[in-house]
Amino acid sequence: MNLLLLEQQHFIDEWHAELDQRQLRHVLNVHQASEGDELRVGLVNGNMGTGKITHLSSEIMRLEVELNTPPPPALPLTVLLALPRPKMLKRSLQHLTALGVKKIILMNSYRVEKSFWQSPWLSPGKVREQLILGLEQARDTIMPEVVLEKRFKPFVEDRLPTLVAGKLGLVAHPAGGESCPHQISRPAVLAIGPEGGFIDYEVDKLAQAGFQRIHLGPRILRVETAVTAIVSKLYD
Structure with missing residues (x-):
């Protein structure tokens, strides 16, 4: 602490x-x-x-x-995170909060197990506990907003285009795409998939909403590792 x-x-x-x-x-x-x-x-x-x-x-x-x-400045970044398993969720929330992300959207994906949405770790109180731990670690005070999006298609088709308008849309995907940009200076929306990544249909829907594929090279990383690596690279 x-x-x-x-x-x-x-x-x-x-x-x-x-x-x-x-x-x-x-x-x-x-x-x-x-x-x-x-x-x-x-x-x-x-x-x-x-x-x-x-x-x-x-x-x-x-x-x-x-x-x-005053607290440190926030990152101009929104993170869309396919809901990970509870243990990984706790670490990811802490890491994102410590890095200065102030809007986190936990979204559904084909490879997200339905049981994950029933986890007690998604209750407002449990989520807040992880955000507090991240703030204490980073010496920050501004609480992130966490939003749950349980239906992939309505979210990506109806709400995501407005969210990404005027921002750089990036989807982390192990296959194809460009190398992750470094030290960007504009607001961005970053989508990170579940274990195994987004399926092709989901990557295509994100592309239609204005996202481009990026990768970190040939290594396959755990979700919480990829979260930290990509955010750190985008905003040095």
Whole structure:
């Protein structure tokens, strides 16, 4: 945890906050902090700054907070991610959040198992947990938007053309296409398929919506590895 992320309910008043549970355990066991120490803190969807520990016990921590630093800039990137298996989903959400992606669309694909859409890890609370972990890792405070699109064709035909209008549309695909562009300076929409990639029909539908194929070379990467590699290459 590189940033102690606060929410409005943690604040006693404008300058003082009170924490327990996961964050308190981390401060006690990992930071091994003491009263009087200062921690890096941030307010969800607000500024960052410092929090001075004024009280610390095994049950509760109180902080005197000053928030005067804006969060890092977001990437001008929307990611369409074919819904991965739950374990991979958690890592992918954390990685994308840490990289600065602020809109993530979890979409359906032929190779996405139907059972994945029933996973408890898709509940708003569980998704938020992973986003918080990504923000804490990267010292960011702005919560990404996560959208679920359970039907491929209506999404790609009816909503995606508007989403990609004026942006660079890219679909990561292991076969064909151009090498992944590097250090682009314009907004983009990136589609990443499931294990095994999008089927040809889906790649064709994405192409009709304005997407071009890209690849990272001959190696086949896991979804969470491809996510990190492509985003990092697009925006150095």
